[in-house]
Amino acid sequence: DKPKPRPGDLIEIFRIGYEHWAIYVEDDCVVHLAPPSEDFEAGSITSVFSNRAVVKYSHLEDVLHGCSWKVNNKLDGTYLPLPVDKIIQRTKKMINKIVQYSLIEGNCEHFVNDLRYGVPRSQQVEHVLMEGAKAAGAVLSAVVDSIRPKPETA
16 A cells, blocks of 8 residues: 655656646645646646646545556655645645646646745656657757768779
8 A cells, every 4th residue: 555645745646648746735635737627627738738727726536537646756856845834835825826837847747846846847848858859869960971971982
């Protein structure tokens, strides 16, 4: 059985094709970003098509939609978490607010990292951008090689 999350813990939820993130507050409840429309409860992927999200206070089970999850405070080794009472105070202040949403600059992982550490980071996005840069570098290298004059052979 999983250990019970503690207030301020980051919860990583494994959805198909992406991870959704929430921050544990109390009594099996979390705060997370959701699409502004009540018609969509699928999670942050539908926010991609709008540039806004609403900060929701929800029971963890209602956010999971049957997906697996784990506590993942992976940036604790890089950044010092804010004091728990400050994390919870900052988190509760955000409930029901509409926030800007951007897959690259302001997604659910940026949101929870900002609340826990005061630093809006998304390793999910950084990884995708790094892989994209590697792929672009490989393509550029192949193009340069293909147009470089070949030495003449006698």
